[in-house]
Amino acid sequence: MELIVEFGFPELPSSVVAQAEQDLKTLVAAAIEEALLAEGALQVESYSTPRRLALRLGPLRFAQPDREVEARGPSTAQAFQDGQPTKAAQGFARSQGMDVSQLERRETPGGEYLFARRTVAGRPAKDVLQEILPRALSSMRFPRTMRWADGAPRLPRPLVWAVGLLGGEVVPFAVGPVVAGRETYGHRVVSPGPLAVSSPEEYLSVLRAASVEPERPARRRRVEEGVRAAAAAEGLRAEIPEELLAEVTDLCEWPQAFLGRFDQEYLALPEAVLTATMIHHQRFFPVRGADGRLRDRFAAVRNGGEEGIVRRGNETVLAARLADALFFFREDRKEALGARRAQLSGIAYAPKLGTLLDRSERLSLLAGRLAALAAHPELRETLEAAGALALCDRATALVRELPELEGTMGEAYARLDGEEEAVCRAVGERVLPRGAEDDLPQTAAGLLLALSDRLDHLVGFLASGRAPTGSQDPYGLRRAAIGAIRLWERMPQLPLGEAVQAAIDGYQDLLPSAGAAREQLSAFLAGRLAARAEEAGHDPRLTQAVLAAGIERPGSVLVRLAALEEVAGGEEFTALVHAARRAKNLAKEGGTEGAAGEEAALLSAVEELEREGEALLAQGDYQGYLRRAARLYAPLDRFFTEIMVMSEDRGERERRQAILHRAHRALSRVADIAALSAE
Secondary structure, three states: OOEEEEEEOOOOOHHHHHHHHHHHHHHHHHHHHHOOOEEEEEEEEEEEEOOEEEEEEEEEOOEOOOEEEEEEEEEHHHHEEOOEEOHHHHHHHHHOOOOHHHOEEEEEOOEEEEEEEEEEOOOEHHHHHHHHHHHHHHHOOOOOOEOOOOOOOOEOOOOOEEEEEEOOEEOOOEEOOEEOEOEEEOOOOOOOOEEEOOOHHHHHHHHHHOOOOOOHHHHHHHHHHHHHHHHHOOOOEEOOOHHHHHHHHOOOOOEEEEEEEOOHHHHHOOHHHHHHHHHHHOOOEEEEOOOOOEEEEEEEEEEOOOHHHHHHHHHHHHHHHHHHHHHHHHHHOOOOOHHHHHHHHHOEOOOOOOEHHHHHHHHHHHHHHHHHHOOOHHHHHHHHHHHHHOOHHHHOHHHHHOHHHOOHHHHHHHHHOOOOHHHHHHHHHOOOOOOOOOOOOOOHHHHHHHHHHHHHHHHHHHHOOOOOEOOEOOOOHHHHHHHHHHHHHOOOOOOHHHHHHHHHHOOOOOOOOHHHHHHHHHHHHHHHHHHHHHHOOOOHHHHHHHHHOOOOOHHHHHHHHHHHHHHOOOHHHHHHHHHHHHHHHHOOOOOOOOOOOHHHHHHHHHHHHHHHHHHHHHOOOHHHHHHHHHOOHHHHHHHHHHOOOOOOOHHHHHHHHHHHHHHHHHOOOOOOHHHHOOO
16 A cells, blocks of 8 residues: 655745655654565655645555564563562563463573563554654654644644545544644645545645645756746846755745846846845846846746736835845945944944954954965955955945845945955955855955954854854854865965964953963864764764864865875775874883984884975875875884883883884874774
């Protein structure tokens, strides 16, 4: 038999639909497998729209198979006394629905115990599903939930209806006050009444006849192809951002694209203002001509309704939005961007962390110091100027109306004011990357200013005691840390310690205890680096070995990890790992004067590795360093074979431990090789 299950809602937030579909699929499939209801390989199809989450599964058994279960009871020593069953034996037999005489005695590694073996009859699939399906829905997690009925699970929206059909028979599971039946609902406007589903095989055809496309990939194709076709009909090209495409897919049940227009007057606005207004406020797709320039058109998607009415309504709303944007733009242009810097003193950054003017001054100084640390002293003046302007667009009317334009408008206004191009680019690139997969700045000044922004943010909030807890991260510190790491990967030689200290120095007047943030920030970045490596599929054991060698150059961590993966399986390197572990266990700082014989041989080999390795590290040739380090195995092995490290002579012992300490230090420049040992 096949099962169709559907949960119906008034309208789910578009941001949860895709993930909820996958979560429901995973939970229900796992529960059915665990309940032994699958007949062979379980096939699962999932569906979702803003108003429903649904699954079609099969083939399923009519009932669970009978199965043998076994339970261990008390030891025979506890179960019998003078040959008679004790209360322990009688209680165990009673709990299993058996007589003591039916219990088995069996030897185990821990002695002889009583066992009960019995056959449990399988339950009808319908009865089991009535428990599984509500439990799966209750187990789902959403960013925001609501109470909607007594005793019902918390959901993003109230459950309105449910469908449960096993073959052609209703599975009447209950979720709060809603009891599943065979009635679903079509499109809210086009086909609003209840629709009977007689079998799982009919489900898709019933919904499509009622103007609902329940398959998300098919609905996505309808949106994308419809938008492209609507623009192409007038010889134009629609711009289709991935995030907007996903959002619109989950806003509609029966998407139909159309083309609208707006007054050409609004093309005088900066392109970023037009696209942000269309994409973020109205969920419209911008339209360009063959020359790549925006046209006075937009593509949109309707979810039912008469096209003319919907188009005119959308045009009216967009016109009002653009009129506001044009008004704000003209007001902003009455004053130069730099002249707005004084207004930042009236905008709080965060409690204890001063105003945006304080932050602007910190960014200007910090970016200049990072330029020197990154071997770009020629960028100092550019960065100080860009840092001074970087937050000024926060005081503009247009950014207050469209916060997502921060940085973008700063760059545009700075360019209109005649600022140097390098300064304008850095102002715009300060906000990059906005997300984990967003583009990085393309200029060196932009990279340094963006990193200054993240470091200032992280140091300030960590030093003021606002580190994230659990899944809560209200100040976006994890996102800032990931952004800092990605920026650092473009500047792998920039040192962490000096960069963090430069950020801490900017807070001394506000947070005298800011110095304590140094270790906290290092640990925080290490945690984000480990998570980034795990997401990239790296071996956690190798990741920890690389992190154990230090993150003074955060941008080199993933490169070092890739190098370690290349050499870690080699025979010579594997032998070195065990020798390195012995060296680490015995190592102790001290002097190496007076070394002779195998001591001198090992010390000489270590010194040679240090000399040659320094050049390899300076070139970023981490794989070369590890291969060169593997050659230290032979002198280490001879050292351990010929010499008793823990000599009774204190001088000898301390000298030998000091040589091993130096060897361990040389073997930990790229990764802590000793940490790879399983011993």
